[in-house]
Amino acid sequence: MSAIKPAALSRLKQGGKTSTASVVRSQSLRSVKLREHALAYAFLLPSLALFAVFLFYPLFKSVYLSLHLTDPRGRIAAYVGLDNFKELFASELFYKSLGATLSFTAWTVPTGIAAALLLAALSYRPMRGIKTFRFIFSLPVAISVGTGSVIWMMLFHPTLGTLNYLLTVVGLPPVQWLTDPSWAMLSISIMTVWMNLGFTYIVLLSGLQSIPEDIGESAKIDGAGPIRAFFRIMLPLVSPSLFFSAIVSVIGAFQSFGxxxxxxxxxxxxxxxxxxxxxxxxxFVNFRFGSGSAMALVLFAIVFLLTIIQFRFLERKVHYQ
Structure with a gap:
């Protein structure tokens, strides 16, 4: 017994030292993680402050205003609960506005993506002088909405506009682009497609340029023509860029204003x-901030639902490399 006790005591001391070292090590690791998290949140603090001021506060304020009526000065007059939403869904103007938004989205999103994809397919290969064309195709991204609108206002002018001049040259009657109800939405859509073409073109061009060249060479060796190789091989590989462009374009179409x-x-x-x-x-014209905030929340819900639907159904066709 006397021979066993010293050995047992030594093992106990060693076990105690080991457990103490493990505790100290875990505490030091925990303190390192806390410092890393604190440093990360310190770097994120300016962004979080901007989000809080320009995103979260307006969102909560919109929810608050949607439950109230306001006076002609925009001040809170009375609590009405969900009456603003009931009035909104009973309004004929709301459904006309929703129909106009859906029509505008249908005109601009597929056309803009198709035009950008065509230009990207024509200019993604390295050729002499191709950088000039890439610069021209991406130029609309540098033009603001106000500047682009003024440019197209001059083009759409009924008597001095370039578009009507070209129509008269070929023997066609002039068109009232912005004053005819049957042409106004199409005119706005043409201008919007041109304005968004630069950004979509850059995204799709980057997607096509990221595809390895040996894939196209292998398709050419196997006897695939350029059109078949593009639709069967290149287009599935660029589907992540197409998916991103579709989501951004739909959100942008629902938010179009300028x-x-x-x-x-x-x-x-x-x-x-x-x-x-x-x-x-x-x-901001009728100073009915309650009903305006209710419609803004409905618009947010529609955009959110459409985004979920796109992720639910369109992402199945996306081929990630």
């Missing part, structure tokens, strides 16, 4: 009265 405010102001006969412009007119 070109409509400058060119048509929702007219003629409410043919271009999209939801964002309707919100602007309801809140």
């Amino acid at each position: 070109q409509i405010h400058i060119l048509t102001k929702g007219g003629p006969m409410n043919s271009t009265d999209v939801m964002v412009f309707h919100i602007y007119r309801e809140a």
Whole structure:
């Protein structure tokens, strides 16, 4: 027994030292993680502050205003609960505005992506002088909405515009681009497709340039023509860029405001009265901030639902490398 006790005591001491070292090590690792987290949040603090001021506060304020009525000065007058939403869904103008927004989205999103994809397919290969064409195709991304709207306002002018001049040259009658209800939405859509073409073109061009060249060479060796190789091989590989462009384009279409405010102001006969412009007119022209905030929340819900649907169904066709 006397021979066993010293050995047992030594093992106990060694075990105690080991457990103490493990505790100290775990505490030091925990303190390192805490310092890393504190440093990360310190770097994120300016961004979080900007999000809080310009995103979260307006969102909560919109929810608050949507439950109240406001006086002509925009001040809170009375609590009405969900009456603003009931009035909104019973309004014929809301459904006309929703229809105009969906029509605008249908005109601009597929056309813009198809045009950008065509230009990217024609210019993604390295050729002499191709950088000049890439610069020209991506140039609209540097033009603001206001500047682009003024340019197209001059082009759409009924008597002095270039478009009507070209129509008269070929023997066609001039078109009232911005004052005819049957042409106003198409005119706004043409301008929007051109304005968004630069960004979509850059995204798709980057996607095509990221595809390894040996894939195209292998398809050529196997006897595939350029058109078949593009649609069967290149297009599936660029599907992540197409998916991203589709989501961004749909969100941008539902948020379009500047070109409509400058060119048509929702007219003629409410043919271009999209939801964002309707919100602007309801809140900042009629000073009905309650109903305007309710419509803004409905617009947020629609965009959120459409984004989920795109992720649910379109992402299945995306081929990630």
